[in-house]
Amino acid sequence: MKPTRFVFSVFLFLFAVQPFSFSADLFDAKTIAHAAKLRQAALEKNHAYDLVESLTVEVGPRPAGSEADRRAVAWAEAKLKKLGFDAVYTEEVPVTHWERGEEEAMITLPFPQKLHVTALGHSIGTPELGLEAEVVEVASLEALTQMPADKIRGKIVFINHPMEKSRDGSTYGKTVPGRVRGAVEAARLGAVGIIIRSVGTDSHRFAHTGMMRYQDDVARIPAAAISNPDADMLHLQFGYGVPVRLHMRLTCRLLGQQMSANVIGEIKGRDKPEEVVVIGAHLDSWDLGTGALDDxxxxxxxxAAAKVIKDGGKRPSRTIRVILFANEESGLEGAQAYVLRHRQELDRIIVGAESDFGADRVWRFSTRVQPDALPIMDEIAKVLAPLGIERGDNEAFGGPDMTPFRLSGVPVVSLIQDGTDYFDFHHTADDTLDKVDPEKLSQNVAAYVVFAYMAAEAPTHFGRIEMTPSSP
Amino acid sequence: MKPTRFVFSVFLFLFAVQPFSFSADLFDAKTIAHAAKLRQAALEKNHAYDLVESLTVEVGPRPAGSEADRRAVAWAEAKLKKLGFDAVYTEEVPVTHWERGEEEAMITLPFPQKLHVTALGHSIGTPELGLEAEVVEVASLEALTQMPADKIRGKIVFINHPMEKSRDGSTYGKTVPGRVRGAVEAARLGAVGIIIRSVGTDSHRFAHTGMMRYQDDVARIPAAAISNPDADMLHLQFGYGVPVRLHMRLTCRLLGQQMSANVIGEIKGRDKPEEVVVIGAHLDSWDLGTGALDDxxxxxxxxAAAKVIKDGGKRPSRTIRVILFANEESGLEGAQAYVLRHRQELDRIIVGAESDFGADRVWRFSTRVQPDALPIMDEIAKVLAPLGIERGDNEAFGGPDMTPFRLSGVPVVSLIQDGTDYFDFHHTADDTLDKVDPEKLSQNVAAYVVFAYMAAEAPTHFGRIEMTPSSP
Structure with missing residues (x-):
């Protein structure tokens, strides 16, 4: 039933001159009217806020592989069952269990001061009594790679790269390489440890954690982040013409694999239950906050979006599958396991999207579908427009857990949230329920309701997409 | 030379009909012109910011009696000497040394979660392995006092009293009694510990410390504060119809007395060096932040104000004395020692003011002087007005360290800062240099320059004031 590219070109042309006649050919008026009705229902309910409250109060921080992670899985399964999903099941996923332990850092010279520090995810610990060395400050990861080894050898590298705010989060991509690859580049030059300025846009005394990676042929050194005010203070201590020294002690460690699970709930399709629209999020969180914003x-x-669709009384044509992924934070392990396990059935997933960028309003709808299918997405965009959502391009990211799906050819969309303030809280102890605005959250639910319902009713598929490893 | 009340009444009448002719009778035109010139000079310099940077980077947290407190005294003495004050000296003050130690708290039932907690100043510690008990929530100190003892006995009291924002800080007075007297009122009813919602207006994961007091005839119980997001979460755990239990462990303790000092610098008066205008601040800080805003x-x-006056080239008639007080935070010990030591000479202090409400703009100039002297203060207010400062009433507080002076009859003024955001950071780890805006700080300096210079040139004294123990 998939229209050819030629037919779509004609569609597009006609669409430009008489859009309303075409609307009916893509979605019938009843579907559009029902989507609008569901959109309104979503705005009037606070299901989503109630869920975030329940998860953050009853479980709280739930790092992959921890006992709280298992409680989160139980919480999710019970919650989906209670909400009346047609099918609720879990799929076990072995996840990497890393434990933070104790962490402390202080400047010892020239002026002793304690720092607010946190280990980066998967970092090794320091020796038991800690590590003390002279500090070398660099402005960025790139500046580090250009340093001569004799300036770095035996020292602790301090990457002091401030992150700017951006609505689309694009500034994260500029600073996060220092967090992910800093330890490898520093160790390559002989550093004994690395401290980074937090990859975050706030000016509060919270260190931002997040994943880092080692490389097999390079020595492993401890890696941690300090809060932005601490980074400012450390920087100023370099202004006295004497060496700056730092002591850090981290007891973090990898504890091997533990069993976690993807938790899945479905609203079964009316006509084509084997065809699936995936809407996802990740259940795990970092250990510092209560994971209200993330995720x-x-x-x-x-x-909540699936619940609103179900409660709307009209079962959609295709199945809507909610997947709550295990361990997004330190390796997308849940998403990868899902794609591996279901690799023979991925073509039944007609489109997917993940919500994983906080709780602010959705302002743009971007897609990554076969170009033939763009008019359908444009129709969905029209029903999203009253929510203040503009139509974006056809290069959607889809969300981190959609990456293995996207790389397998599954079309994705992004309901892009305003990320201006997201990195004030991201991966900190300050990621707590009070940062979630119920009204903005409901606007998100309304957006997912419109997308998921209409995609499940779409007259055609969205094709397969080319493999695209790169993304924002 | 002090005008009688009668004369002043006439003055005021004439003032109302022809203010400009009177201006000259209070301050000569040259004095007013020079004050305006100094005001401008203050706005153009960043002395004050440089000092805050230096203190927070080179010393950082400096709780009374600590080794850092002694470094702060040395820092201040060296700084005043370097800035060219005419006289720089210290006066030793024995201060109470309380040490925070380790602190942790967690909800154990119904849903285990760690809390961001900090001990209140002068609290005793818990038993070595901590303290676990059921928690009883009350809405305020007043609500606590109305509870029957059988509801409180053996439990940990949780005062969940949110603080609202206010420009003048008056909302602090409504919530701070729970911090100061909560432990006594809870223990009177048999409680074994107390946890309060932080007396602070932010929604970040920082617990706000601050002084608490015990009472000799009431048992001493450990007292701590949790951050506002943690208080919200603890509150929500009460919604499940089962008892809420909490474990807390504090190793804080009083360590007796240590020697600290008030640090004093003077710009000597030209004609009447024995008559003094005091401008003060406190040198100590709580231990959590770097004491950038406080103080x-x-x-x-x-x-910086004294420095600008000195650099202005016209030595004022009276002496300007800068006093940097020891241990304001836990008992006004420096101010009390000063007043005790100099009790025979307090009448030579014609007026005093302390800056201790953060770094935001001064918006109001209030006074507490003998009514006869109000026209002089009104003239000073006119020179402050271009800084956006309105004339306030004659019931000034003067600042916490002015309290013993005020109680001894010394007139005071308040250059009242905008305190809307002050309690977001007050007594937290987040009180750091980045919260200080150099431009706003310079406006403060300009205000102190105008006040101190004109008071030191005032044609008369400001009288003595009645003892007023109560104050905002």
């Missing part, structure tokens, strides 16, 4: 909000949004 | 800013403001 309690996403969990609340997609679960 | 590094005050230190910067008053020291």
């Amino acid at each position: 309690g909000a996403g969990v609340g949004i997609v679960v | 590094g800013a005050g230190v910067g403001i008053v020291v």
Whole structure:
């Protein structure tokens, strides 16, 4: 039933001159009217906020592989069952369990001061009594790679790269390489440890954690982040013409694999239950906050969206599958396991989207579908427009857990949230429920309701997409 | 030379009909012109910011009696000497040394979660392995006092009293009694510990410390504060119809007395060097932040103000004395020692003011002087007006360290800062240099310059004031 490219070109042409006659050919008026009705229902409910509250109060921080992670899986399964999903099941996923332990750092010279520090995810610990060395400050990862080894050898590298705010989060991509690859580049030059300025846009005394990686042929050194005010202070201590020294002690460690699970709930399709629209979020969180924004909000949004569709009384043509992924934070392990396990059935997933960028309003709808299918997405965009959502391009990211799906050819969309303030809280102890605005959250639910319902009713598929490893 | 009340009444009448002719009778035109010139000079310099930076980077947290407190005294003495004050000296003050130690708290039932907690100043510690008990929530100190003892006995009291924002800080007075007297009222009813919602207006994961007091005839119980997001979460755990239990462990303790010092610098008066205008701030800080707002800013403001007056080239008639007080935070010990030591000479202090309310703009100038002297203060207010400062009433507080002076009859003024955001950071780890805006700080310096210079040139004294123990 998939229209050819030629037919679509004609569609597009006609569409430009008489859009309303075409609307009917893509979605019938009843579907559009029902989507609008569901959109309104979503705005009037606070299901999503209730879910985020429940998850953050009853479970709280739930790092992959921890005992709280298992409690989160139980919470999600019970919650989906209670909400009346047609099918609720879990799929076990072995996840990497890393434990933070104790962490402390202080400047010892020239002026002793304690720093607010946190280990980066998967970092090794320091020796038991800690590590003390002279500090070398560099402005960025790139500046580090250009340093001569004799300036770095035996020292602790300090990457002091401030992150600017951006609505689309694009500034994250500029600073996060220092967090992910800093330890490798520093160790390559002989450093004994690395401290980074937090990859975050706030000016509060919270260190931002997040994943780092080692490389097999390079020595492993401890890696940690300090808060932005601490980075400012450390920087100023370099202004006295004497060496700056730092002591750090981290007891973090990898504890091997533990069993976690993807938790899945479905609203079964009316006509084509084997064809699936995936809406996802990740259930795990970092250990510092209660994971309200990252990604309690996403969990609340997609679960509430399915609930609103179900409660709307009209079962959609295709199945809507909510997937709450295990261990997004340190390796996308849940998403990868899902794609591996279901690799023979991925073509039944007609489109997917993940909510994982906080709780602020959706302002743009971008897609990554076969160009033939763009008019359908444009029709969906029209029903999203009253929510203040503009139509974006056809290069959607889809969300981190959609990456293995996207690389396997599954079309994705992004309901892009305003990320201006997201990195004030991201991966910190300050990621708590009070940062979630119920009204903004409901706008997100309404957006997912419109997308998921209409995609499940779409007259055609969205094709397969080319493999695209790169993304924002 | 002090005008009688009668004369002043006439003055005021004439003032109302022809103010400009009177201006000259109070301050000569040259004095007013020079004050305006100094005001401008203050706005153009960043002395104050440089001082706050230096203090927070080179010393950082400096709780009374600590080794850092002694470094702060040395820092201040060296700084005042370097800035060219005419006289710089210290006066030793024994201060109470309380040490925070380790602190942790977690909800154990119904849903285990760690809390961001900090001990209140002068609290005793818990038993070595901590303290676990059921928690009883009350809405305020007043609500606590109305509870029957059988509801409180053996439990940990949780005062969940949110603080609202206010420009003048008056909302602090409504919530701070729970911090100061909560432990006594809870223990009177048999409680074994107390946890309060932070007396602070932010929604970040910082617990706000601050002084608490015990009472000799009431048992001493450990007292701590949790951050506002943690208080919200603890509150929500009460919604499940089962008892809420909490474990807390504090190793804080009083360590007896240590020697600290008030640090004093003077710009000697031209004609009447024995008559003094005091501008003060406190040198100590709580241990959690670097004491940038509380009270590094005050230190910067008053020291910079004296420096601007000195650099202005016209030595004022009276002496301007900068006093950097020891241990304001836990008992006004420096101010009390000063007043005790100099009790025979307090009548030579014609007026005093302390800057201790952060670093935001001064918006109001209030006074507490003998009514006869109000026209002089009104003239000073006119020179402050271009800084956006309105004339306030004659019931000034003067600042916490002015309390013993005020109680001894010394007239005071308040250059009242905008405190809307002050309690977002007050007594937290987040009180750091980045919260200080150099431009706003310079406006403060300009205000102190105008006040101190004109008071030191005033044609008369400001009288003595009645003892007023109560104050905002």
